[in-house]
Amino acid sequence: MTTVTQTPQTDASEVPGADLSRPSSYYKPGEHHAPENEIHRLRQQVAASWQKEVRTLREFGLTTDADVLEIGPGPGYITERLLEEIPDGTLTALELNEDLIEHARGHLTPARPEQLTLVQGSVLESGLPDESYDLALARLVLQHVPHTPDALAEIHRTLRPGGKLVVTDVDDALWGLLHPQPDLPEFDEVVKLRIQLQASRGGNRLIGRELGQLMKAAGFTDIKVEAIAISSEEVGLDVLAPQLNVRSRTAAMVAVNPAAQRPCEVTADAMDEFLARPDASMMLVFFMFSGTKPAGDAR
């Protein structure tokens, strides 16, 4: 994939016409033309990387009796795994999109009814109580949230002193790697258009490089980072293939920018060809950051 080291206008406030009134650059209910594809993509993404992520979560301080706050659980596939990980704890999952909450409710089976609470709302104004959680997890969410410092301040408020925030997110400079790399200017254009579309809705696909600084500025200490890399040789190309479903992921781009249609079509065809190759190989990379709310930081 393309290497994005510098992209104009990734900060939403610098994007002409950026819609900063949205609480999220992610799809609203009814906005995705094929929500089942998106849910499948997210489910496969969890299947591919959970084993590595949970090891890192434990290393960052997740215990079996923790009170956990999950921000933006979406369809609930991380939620499902987290519930297994905290048999003696509780999980509060705060999600903006009511359709996804209903999807999650449909398949989640907590061991005890009080183990899981699903809450509809935004991390920018959660309404959740002060100092109530031992660990908060925001996985692939902050890239969608405008005013990230406000979101981090809200999470900080809800954590107990000594509590941990874990942020898992991407940076499009290193989101994914393909081999053999298709040599296509259209491909690079699609990556840039995707960054720009997300920024125009208040999001930031290059947030990975900023997360440590943002967490520190929000008052978190003891900042740590791990990279989670997943290879198709490890988990199977079929598990990673939904990430390359360009047709499903670019419809929103074409809807707001008809000029994106051609590069999206060329790229979608190239991805089909790539996935059909017997020697196709792919890697995904996530960053996992952890920070601690200092014990002296009571509200």
Ligand SMILES: C[S@@+](CC[C@H](N)C(=O)[O-])C[C@H]1O[C@@H](n2cnc3c(N)ncnc32)[C@H](O)[C@@H]1O
């Ligand atoms: C890419 S999905 C990730 C879902 C899940 N965390 C995962 O890793 O599979 C992003 C999720 O964050 C939610 N989200 C985005 N902005 C939010 C906000 N301001 N408050 C709460 N949830 C938000 C979206 O609705 C969506 O469900």
